[in-house]
Amino acid sequence: MRPAGPRDPVTGPESGPEPPYPVRLSGPVIKGFGRGSKELGIPTANIPPDGLSQYPDLQTGVYYGVVALDPTRFIYDKEKSTAQTVSNTAENNVSTKTPTILPAVLSIGYNPFYKNTIRSVEIHIMPPLSSPSPTALHASDPATKPGSVVFHKLPDFYSTNLNLLILGYIRPEYDYISVDALVEDIRVDCEVARTSLARKGYAGYLEDDEDVPDSVKEQRNWLRTF
Numbered sequence: 001m002r003p004a005g006p007r008d009p010v011t012g013p014e015s016g017p018e019p020p021y022p023v024r025l026s027g028p029v030i031k032g033f034g035r036g037s038k039e040l041g042i043p044t045a046n047i048p049p050d051g052l053s054q055y056p057d058l059q060t061g062v063y064y065g066v067v068a069l070d071p072t073r074f075i076y077d078k079e080k081s082t083a084q085t086v087s088n089t090a091e092n093n094v095s096t097k098t099p100t101i102l103p104a105v106l107s108i109g110y111n112p113f114y115k116n117t118i119r120s121v122e123i124h125i126m127p128p129l130s131s132p133s134p135t136a137l138h139a140s141d142p143a144t145k146p147g148s149v150v151f152h153k154l155p156d157f158y159s160t161n162l163n164l165l166i167l168g169y170i171r172p173e174y175d176y177i178s179v180d181a182l183v184e185d186i187r188v189d190c191e192v193a194r195t196s197l198a199r200k201g202y203a204g205y206l207e208d209d210e211d212v213p214d215s216v217k218e219q220r221n222w223l224r225t226f
Ligand SMILES: Cc1cc2nc3c(=O)[nH]c(=O)nc-3n(C[C@H](O)[C@H](O)[C@H](O)COP(=O)(O)O)c2cc1C
Pocket: 032, 033, 034, 035, 036, 037, 040, 044, 046, 062, 063, 105, 106, 107, 110, 111, 112, 113, 114, 122, 123, 124, 172, 173, 174, 175, 182, 186, 189, 190
């Protein structure tokens, strides 16, 4: 059960990811148990857990990172904050678009609240850090309170290839006393992820900053390779 008490607002080293991060996972977006959007109001793109065999020491838990989606199937316009799906036809199989990199929060494990028997990798994609966070609570706005936030929703992109770089660990997966308690902890995860990724040591993974080590550029290039 989740321990009582406040949460750290930020996690991971200030200077940027340290080994074993970044952890690279890829795969087509597959169907999950259909609970994310319907029961929690939090859509999660599930990818096969197969790639985890490369990281036998990676524990189950909640993580933050960055994702890109195959631009022949899904295009996200950062300037306009709009997303568009592309039908899967042969002539669409070449894209001149550069994949947009977006911040993400994810869980790896057995969802103790639902007692799954198979391990899943579930990624909630958030808006760019330059856009307002839908999961932030504002003391000055009484409309923003736990339970009233609307999580980020994109058009469905099932079967689209997704590349993910996990950059840091947030917490273990827990069981909860209620769905509301689970949703509120995931809301806080989104905020912890955004605050953690907004630090200078992580900026090069999200932005086309040239003033970063070649190793960061190489990770960014991998993320955009489909
Ligand atoms: C950031 C994040 C944190 C999560 N933390 C937990 C958790 O602590 N315990 C749990 O049972 N499930 C956790 N989940 C998983 C949700 O229960 C899961 O996304 C939901 O069951 C939807 O599953 P589905 O994709 O199979 O429909 C988390 C999901 C996300 C995205």
